[in-house]
Amino acid sequence: MNQNELGRFSDASFLVLSSLASGSKHGYAMMEDILQFSGTQLEPGTLYGAISRLEKQGWIEALPSDSRRRPYRITALGLTVLRKQVATLEQVASVGKSRLMQTEGF
Amino acid sequence: MRWIIRCYPRQWRDRYEDEMLALLEECKITPKTMLDLIVGAVDAHLNYSGITEGVVNMVNRVRSGVVMTFCAFIVFGVGWAMLQRINDPVPNFQTAAHAHPELNVLHGALLIVGCIGFVVFLLAGMPLFFVSIKRAMEQRKKSVLLPFGIALGCALAALLATGGIAWWRPERHVYVYLLSYLAVMAILLITGTVAVSLVVARTEFQARELRLVFVPETAILISMVIAALLSILSLIRITSYAPQLLITQDVNGPLFITGIVFMALGAIFSGLALRRSWGAKLKSVEG
Numbered sequence: 001m002n003q004n005e006l007g008r009f010s011d012a013s014f015l016v017l018s019s020l021a022s023g024s025k026h027g028y029a030m031m032e033d034i035l036q037f038s039g040t041q042l043e044p045g046t047l048y049g050a051i052s053r054l055e056k057q058g059w060i061e062a063l064p065s066d067s068r069r070r071p072y073r074i075t076a077l078g079l080t081v082l083r084k085q086v087a088t089l090e091q092v093a094s095v096g097k098s099r100l101m102q103t104e105g106f
Numbered sequence: 107m108r109w110i111i112r113c114y115p116r117q118w119r120d121r122y123e124d125e126m127l128a129l130l131e132e133c134k135i136t137p138k139t140m141l142d143l144i145v146g147a148v149d150a151h152l153n154y155s156g157i158t159e160g161v162v163n164m165v166n167r168v169r170s171g172v173v174m175t176f177c178a179f180i181v182f183g184v185g186w187a188m189l190q191r192i193n194d195p196v197p198n199f200q201t202a203a204h205a206h207p208e209l210n211v212l213h214g215a216l217l218i219v220g221c222i223g224f225v226v227f228l229l230a231g232m233p234l235f236f237v238s239i240k241r242a243m244e245q246r247k248k249s250v251l252l253p254f255g256i257a258l259g260c261a262l263a264a265l266l267a268t269g270g271i272a273w274w275r276p277e278r279h280v281y282v283y284l285l286s287y288l289a290v291m292a293i294l295l296i297t298g299t300v301a302v303s304l305v306v307a308r309t310e311f312q313a314r315e316l317r318l319v320f321v322p323e324t325a326i327l328i329s330m331v332i333a334a335l336l337s338i339l340s341l342i343r344i345t346s347y348a349p350q351l352l353i354t355q356d357v358n359g360p361l362f363i364t365g366i367v368f369m370a371l372g373a374i375f376s377g378l379a380l381r382r383s384w385g386a387k388l389k390s391v392e393g
Contacts, residue, residue, distance in 0.1 A: 026129075027125060028128075028129050028132045028133070031133070043142035044129050044130055044139060044142065044146075045139070045143040045144075045145060045147070046142055046146065047129075048129075049150070051122075052118065052121075052122065052150070052154055053153075061313055062310075064241060064245070064309075064310035064311075064312070065310075068125055068127070069125060069128050069129075075313070
């Protein structure tokens with residue numbers, strides 16, 4: 001797999017990066033946060049699939065923890081990637097919105 | 107849910123099992139969750155290459171490189187300390203150095219290079235050790251605090267033993283006391299080295315804390331290699347022009363050679379440690 005590809009976990013990865021952009025969180029806190037801001041209920045298998053890929057890419061890193069709930073935080077590289085993804089999504093949304101307006105005659 | 111987690115690859119479980127189980131304890135388990143975990147296990151088998159990748163692996167590699175460098179420096183230091191006895195007794199050395207000034211230059215250079223390596227070792231090592239202890243105290247991590255206590259005990263015992271023998275100055279059976287002292291110091295050094303290594307090895311460092319560690323590792327390696335080469339050159343010159351220096355009050359020729367072997371071993375281990383850290387750094391850049 002190419003180093004910048006996240007396969008079927010790309011959506012989950014984007015959600016995880018977005019969640020961690022507001023501060024470090026452990027798995028359950030991420031799931032709750034993602035549900036709150038996107039309405040998406042990530043299942044544990046999908047969440048940890050995304051986490052393992054993001055760690056592999058160096059886009060997030062685990063923080064030390066004395067409990068079983070290990071927190072993660074976004075790295076500088078992860079922030080750059082998230083910024084690019086957000087810019088791309090904004091561009092897609094902008095184009096989609098303008099074409100929708102043309103189609104619907106606004 | 108443990109049976110499903112066991113379907114994940116071992117490397118994946120070593121890394122994520124505990125936190126995944128903690129998460130599952132907080133989640134409502136539905137058939138969808140179970141199906142998701144099974145798909146996740148298949149995906150992990152197909153795509154997770156675990157210990158060869160990731161920031162965690164990078165940190166682990168760099169951390170083990172730090173431990174290797176520490177142990178290598180201790181081995182090197184023992185050899186270096188043996189070589190420092192070459193000018194004992196001083197009048198003999200000064201007489202030989204007067205006839206062959208390069209002996210003095212080589213001995214001085216060896217001392218300076220070793221001291222530079224030691225200063226770099228302290229400047230780079232003490233902050234990491236401080237982070238280890240601070241974090242262990244915050245988290246009350248016994249697996250780190252216990253070896254720290256042992257290391258501290260070894261340092262105190264070494265101080266007491268040295269102070270005691272200096273104060274006592276035995277006049278009879280001097281060699282028995284000297285050998286006993288050396289044996290005690292060797293045991294304390296080995297125990298202390300293992301304890302400090304465990305403190306560092308059991309600390310969960312963050313990537314940014316180990317980011318620049320290859321810089322002092324490189325400096326330490328360079329100082330070790332230069333010191334080892336200087337020692338070899340020094341011993342060759344002494345063997346050729348002043349062999350009487352090889353028999354001092356408490357060290358002789360074979361022990362000087364042992365010292366050089368220790369220094370060379372330290373340099374080799376340090377090189378391996380740097381290679382380990384450097385490989386991890388490159389991997390992080392590639393990621």
